[in-house]
Amino acid sequence: MESRCENCIIRQFNSLRAMSKEELKKVSDSKITKVIKKGEPLFEEGDKLNGVYCVRNGVSKLSKLSANGKDQIVKLATKGEVLGQRSVISQESTNLSAVAVDDMEVCFIPKESINNTLQKNPNFTLEVLRHMAHDLKEADDVIVNISQKTVKQRMAEAFLYLKNNFGEDEDGFLALTLSREDISNVVGTATESAIRIISEFKKKGLIHASGKKIGIKDERKLLEVVEGF
Amino acid sequence: MESRCENCIIRQFNSLRAMSKEELKKVSDSKITKVIKKGEPLFEEGDKLNGVYCVRNGVSKLSKLSANGKDQIVKLATKGEVLGQRSVISQESTNLSAVAVDDMEVCFIPKESINNTLQKNPNFTLEVLRHMAHDLKEADDVIVNISQKTVKQRMAEAFLYLKNNFGEDEDGFLALTLSREDISNVVGTATESAIRIISEFKKKGLIHASGKKIGIKDERKLLEVVEGF
């Protein structure tokens, strides 16, 4: 495992690349590398975060619990993404829970290093800002999708999203395997409805499945479903 | 009308307050004050923005058109808010349209002033970042609301939101008057459904209405509806 932030490849993918040598050294000296097992939380809704988590490996679901007890997954974060930024920046407790979907390896970076750099290095702040602008745009898209598309359309979209963002394994299955419940929480529907649509997609030859694993069989048709045909 | 940014009260409400005297002077010299009539657009989805709009008066709806031709209103922006920031920051064309809901008065600030300050003044960048962090948190809340609450719950929530954010006039009506269609686009439902629920709320004494104007009659009961009772 690479232990010096200066040499960490992951850094290339996120805002940390805008840090100066000295800043990076401080981060490196104060960071703590952690292994999070599948199903374990990085943090929970309402926690006050004392730092951010830089994902080195694995995938985390960011979700928010609703009054009726269902989780809505707002984002799936993978290698190179930094979690908890918003909470640290706004100095509020976090509004999302982060739970490992895979076994994960993350670096915890205390907020002091972050805040210090935010105040002194405009390039870094601007990098973070650009990232957040992007996240906000994505969030707006999710809002429009959820409110204007049918569950079936969103299910099809979710599978394409999973392929595009997490890829496929050698057998043609989606590299990120989610439980049916997680899928339903991404899409924002009842688990039974998600399962029903998976069955339908299987019958129609849009996807194939083996246990939890799901593979995309006919991307074109899946895209047609998204478009509403 | 106040013509010098340095003296503009609106500035107190937004990130511009973190600008230095000189930066503010530049902004002031390059800004253009515009009057936008109710129903007119500030900008449209897909436009490349050459600057941001600082709202001095009136309200703008930020919306995104979906494939089926319905608008989803993602945010209602009022006095003190700055529109188009995200687009300018990420140097992409905007993903939202901004249309005046009221008669508006806005200052257009060319992107050069903004970008320049973003690169040189960490305090300003941090201010903008904090704002965006807040917007992102709100967007996450909207996602959870839309996917987990019923239309009726969201309608009740919308009225409370309108009261809390835009206040009431002397006769006890919501200060911001929206068309039924706009309300349905905020809530993310069919216009007829929104109208039906308004009728129901009227019958049950939760709200009262006179033409377009809607007033909150029983806030407690409205809150109960939001909570699902």
Add this chain to the structure above:
DNA sequence: ACAAATTACTGATAAATATCATATTTTTAA
């Protein structure tokens, strides 16, 4: 002030989706 256009409203019905019940399969832990 008035005709035209838009917006608001209501009912009937269809479609989408959630919920409940229960069976089957898969995973987990002793």
Add this chain to the structure above:
DNA sequence: TTAAAAATATGATATTTATCAGTAATTTGT
């Protein structure tokens, strides 16, 4: 390994919401 637990699957049904059709009220432009 096996019993228990959890996840997946499917049918029946209820509920929610959208759509279509049509009328009434309001707003707009001349």
